[in-house]
Amino acid sequence: MDRESARSLDRGIRLSIALSSVPYAEKERLIMEGRAPYLGRSGVRDYQDALDMITKAGAKVAAVGDSEYPEQLYRMESPPMVLYYRGDLSLLYRPCIAIVGSRDCSEYGRFAARATSSAVSRLGACVVSGGARGVDSEAHLAALYNEGKTACILGCGVDVAYPSENRRLFSLIAENGVLLSEYPPGFKPKKWTFPMRNRIIAALASAVVVAEAREKSGSLHTAAYAEEWNRRVYAVPGDIRSEGSKGVHQLIQMGARLLSHPSELVLDMISADPGCVGWRLEDLGLLGIPVEKSFLSRITGLKQETFESNIQMTDKPFIVESAGDSRIIFRKR
Structure with a gap:
């Protein structure tokens, strides 16, 4: 994605391209050529309906090329054309640390997520995770508890509470952090949306911490994206008898840094960015x-x-x- 081509376009044109139903490659071509898509009568109606739905959901939208669009995402081969959000998107301009792991995590995994999130949020970082049960929820809650900031990247619309038991958590994040999605308001989660969400988590973060993960956990996808984009990957070692430790041990074998205590990550952070x-x-x-x-x-x-x-x-x-x-x-x- 050529960010300069996008930035040079009028925002109305960029937004009409981003919200249109044409394929991604066509959207890229329209941005490069600097022209709006042909919408037709039904397309104009759909565009206005999309804007109305965003407003109704209490959300805002950042199109590629907007000043508030996160810089980190331009490094992706195919960054989202549009982001829907509730909360403070500018939080993503500070250092971001992703903390991910199993939904059905053990008490040890919960502790690792809470301890790591508390440590980095106390240092001023934004804790990034996916809003799922287990490790994700613990990471978000610990950041909020420590009066820190957290970003929740969803695999559904920002007005959809999934899982439903996290409805209150999502409200707290919207008030004290940011809820973010590439899917429009009202969009229900699908099996394929979670791996897509994981790539955004990895792109936003300067480092990814996997607190606990099974051998085929989706958290390993996040770590793989992070490795591809030269982000640091940390893995918290676990009980060798536990299925929930197989994924993190696999990451360590593949070269991820073994995180034996959150203070190690904190020292890396303060060395890289004292500010x-x-x-x-x-x-x-x-x-x-x-x-x-x-x-x-x-x-x-x-x-x-x-x-x-x-x-x-x-x-x-x-x-x-x-x-x-x-x-x-x-x-x-």
Whole structure:
């Protein structure tokens, strides 16, 4: 997908292309040629119906080429032409960590998902997962519990509660994070939509953590996409007697990093992007306010010496200023 060609088009034309029923290859061609599809009378009616349905669902739409469209997705061979969302799509511009795993996970898998999600959300990352039972739900809930941010990528419309027991969770995510789908409002989940959803999860994240997975788990598809797009893949080792550990052990054998404790991922994150702490301070309303380094250590879970050795390397979008021997100030650039 040529993002510059898409960005140069009038948004109305891009949106009409994205929401049209023509095949994906035809949509790409229309964007490259810079012309709107021929809709006809019925097509115009369908286009208006689609816009009305989006509004009725309380959703918004980001078409390819829009400023709010996530940059990470342009690296995909065939990025979604349109994204439907409820919540704050800008959260995907901060560091994103995907946490995925089995629906029928063990208590150990739930613990691994909660511990990892808590650690990275306290550092300011957006926790990305798929809203399914088990590991996904635990990852979302832990991020929310820690006053962090989370993105839920759905295999159905953003107004469809699947699974139904997660209806309340989806409402919380829409209020404190973002619900996202490439499928229009009202679209019911299909067997094939979940692998398609997994590719978006992998593309959005800088790293994918598989907390627990059987040998043929869909989480392995997410890990495969991540590997293809040069994302880091972490696997939490499990009980060698458990079927739920076979998938993660297979990933480790194939080269995924063994994650023996969430602190290992946190250290990798702070080394790669020290500025992620600024997002945490923004979440807590502390940007532009002098804060004690010891306090930052407590709210992020980082040792103070680790924090101090990395923080001066902070790059965009934050500036770090000294406010005395023991205090610093984070500001947005």
